[in-house]
Amino acid sequence: MKPVKIAATACIALALILVLFTTGCTQPSSPSASTTAPSANGTVGILETAGVGPMPSLLATGQVDGYISWQPVVEAGVESNIGQVAVYSKDLPPVGEWSNHPQNVFVVRKDFYAQNPDFVNDFSALNLAATQYINDHPQESAGIVADWLAGKQNFTYGNVSVSSVTAVNNALPTIEFTNDPSDSWMSSTSDFVQALIGIGTINGFVKNSSDRNAVLYNFQPYQSAAAIIAAKNVTTPAPLQNTVNVGYLMAVDHSALFVAVKDWQYFNDTYGIALKPEDLTKAKPDVADFLVNGQKVATVNLVPANAGPNLMQLAATNSLQMSYVGVPPAISAIDMGTPITIAYPIDNLGSGLVVAKGAPAQDWQSFAAWAKERSDAGKPLVIAAPGKGSIQDVMLRYALQNSGIAITEVKV
Structure with missing residues (x-):
């Protein structure tokens, strides 16, 4: 190991x-x-x-x-x-x-899900709960996200500096946070496939498949997570021996992760699932304990990257087991043979x-x-x-x- x-x-x-x-x-x-x-x-x-x-x-x-x-x-x-x-x-x-185009999705390596379905389902339940929190508490969420992205200080890009809280507050209404892989969502994702074919980006498994849905998706984590949230009853999986690496971008799109980690106590008390930072003083934690019913199930490394294709390169080498990533990079990675599956949406637009x-x-x-x-x-x-x-x-x-x-x- x-x-x-x-x-x-x-x-x-x-x-x-x-x-x-x-x-x-x-x-x-x-x-x-x-x-x-x-x-x-x-x-x-x-x-x-x-x-x-x-x-x-x-x-x-x-x-x-x-x-x-x-x-x-x-x-x-x-x-x-x-x-x-x-x-x-x-x-x-x-x-x-x-x-209402798809923007980001949650992807899982197929081998990791096959070996740890209960863990992935519980982690997905936390994502669904965090998405609901964002929709119910946009102002609180904006503060959490600004803290993660900039420590609530200004965003500074070279000689450009703006209030992080103001920018995030204005950004949130331009994004639809959802996890539902609806028929319309799948249809719009198919539009992305056609766009990728049209500009010559994909030429492999996805383009040539007679059943693209089977190649792209496995919605079982979403279905299991939705059942967990509805019942407010989560089963504690066996502890994982290896650290789990989860990729994301420093983007408002990935607010579900930031909210889940920064307000871990709320999710622990409400759903029995939490991603508790090992260092509670960090504005942007990089290591967290995944807790289910108060029991530590795994250590999770939170791995930022600069763009979706970089995340998919890490997934291809099994350096990431799960990731929040844009739809086109996920489709392109699957087209090239990276053994991942799209489990559910994270957000649209944005x-x-x-x-x-x-x-x-x-x-x-x-x-x-x-x-x-x-x-x-x-x-x-x-x-x-x-x-x-x-x-x-x-x-x-x-x-x-x-x-x-x-x-x-x-x-x-």
Whole structure:
């Protein structure tokens, strides 16, 4: 067992380094774009950044014309007065397709679930309870999330600084927290599969499967968790011998994890399930005890990363057994053969395209017109996206493609 733990620890350290690197003031040098065939509707350059940390600073210094991001970085751009929301992800083209699109899901390695079904079901019950808490107590949740993400201090992105509590409060209403894998949710997830096929991102198991639902999903953890919450009766599983590694992003989307950990006593008293930090003084705990009916069942490492594809790389090497992650990275990982399954949704919506303050873009149509105008003037727009294959990157590329706008890859 020791080699596994050492490998996991190394990957966790790498993930932590990536987060620290990308949430500071790191700025790339002036970008240069690769060439592509011209389009009558113009061209947009996409600059892939390592996570979302550099984005507000890049916009503030004029190195990009905009960025597409998850929350709270969308609201941070607005609150700092450096940017304005051109369009939230729900209004990206094709018209109406993304009106309530999936955003993040909870994924589990298949081998881990097969060996520890009761543990995964109980952990999932905690996720469902935390989601309900967020919906019932948005103000309290905003304070908890701001504490986790910034210690209730300002969000600082290079030379941009805004109130974390204000940004999170404004971000929460743009997200729908839900765990229900409804028919409409599955249909919208299928739209993501088609989008990934359309932009050439997936070419493996998912694309070629005759039964994509069987390849993508196992909703048993959700069904078992829902039954536990309804009955308010949880069975204590056998203690796990190995530490469990759970991945997440420093994003408002993953508030269920932050709320569950920071208000662990409430969930312990109400449901008999808790994720208690080993160090109660930390604003952002990294190790917690998973308790069921007052008994410690497992030690859980909480592993942040800078973008969904990074989480899926860790899952592929079994350095993460469970993870909160965007839908496209999860689909792409399954397509490439990573032995994970989507257990249930975490949230819908919650992304946005931010452009420079005063830019002539108040919706997608005016953004597309601006893109054409800038292309015709020989100065194509440059938009930052958080890593190729992330949910925001996929939605931006698909929207541009749908609008007949050519894409160039901008290098640093």
